Amino acid sequence: MTESVTAEIHHQHRDVNGGWLRPAVFGAMDGLVSNFALIAGIAGGQADQKVVLLAGLAGLAAGAFSMAAGEYISVASQSELAMAEIEVERLELARHPKAEMRELAQVFEARGVDPDVAAEVARQLSRDPDEALEVHAREELGVAPGDLPSPVLAAGSSFLSFAIGAMLPVLPYLLGATNLWPAAVIAGLGLFGAGALVSRITTRSWWFGGLRQLGFGALAAALTYGLGALIGSNGL
Template identity: 65%
Template sequence: MATDSPRVPEIEHDHPDVTGGWLRPAVFGAMDGLVSNLALIAGVAGGTRDQSGSTAVVLAGLAGLAAGAFSMAAGEYTSVASQSEAAEREIHKERAEILANPEGETRELAAMYAAKGIDPDLAMEVSRQIHRDVENAVNVHAREELGVDPGDLASPMLAAVSSFVAFAVGALIPVMPYLLGGSSLLPGLAVTLLALFVCGAVVTQVTSRSWWYGGLRQMLLGGIAAALTYGFGALVGVGLG
């Protein structure tokens, strides 16, 4: 009697996008907005603690939000655009090499596959089949040699918008209690540290760290930055008073 062949288990896991053009600028934008604006208003609050400094704190916080968001967006756009343009230049060079020396590039790709443990004859056959189509060969060479996918280069505009929005949202949190009528740094400090903990915990969903470690790390770093800037502001305020 025939026996059933063993059932091959299905692949049931998905990988998050950790190389896309939005994740890194969004994460850094939010963290930077939270920490930098908390530190900024802490410095102003420290320098005006013996005066009615709420107006100065709000003005500094909103100015820091606008300046930081536009700066982050411009920086991310330039950075990602330059990176994509550099990758496109190398891809263009690879395409020219494949057109000028197809046999040499075929052997080069076969050698790379053989170095990964594929039988040399099979590696050569696979390479020859890949090189039947120039664009396919360019894509494969780009991934193997440059580590980039020509069809999935990061978008400068997506990076800029993600960074702008994330920074603005993060920077608004520390100053929000003042906008709602508060006159003390403590409410803004509390909600910002909580937001930093949440952001740090969320980021660990795409890392190997535990949620509580990521949250506490971000909260501690933000608290230290605020404390140091508050002390600096207090010293400067005394010196200018």
């Protein structure tokens, strides 16, 4: 009588293939940095409060929709390419099953599995067409048929995060601010906080992540402010 032994699981992994983290982080940083830089450039040109506010709101709307559309198209195109290659693999498995089984065995051998064992594993995996397709796709393409990122999720994450990031430097002007300093303080705190928050799901320390985001954002805003001041002083 054979006793079934279940392996103990001592850890869990977070979802790294969902397709939401990169667009969310990129959207928030892009919204905060680009919109604050836009506001700084307009303010540097000595524009009044209403013009700066209008520019900030326009930048928020245009950027959020642009980011969402770009993410949807890029992720959808990547998924369509992957599905097309997976379909090629599906046809090869149907037309040349033995050749594909030998190819899979060679993959296992290249990873150090004994030839006899590799051949047996490949034979058993090849009995189920769906399982065989998934294994071949993972080994040859680095993807799985049911594990592709969602274009809708990527677009939604990008839209919301960009809008939230872009709103931060606009808030002081909505509340009646007449100069750039309140927006600069809020944008700086937002950049540092976002960088520190992202570090919680990576291996970086919170202060490094915060300072890195703050440094890049401050540089972009300073350059744009200087450009706006230069253009404004020349009466252009």
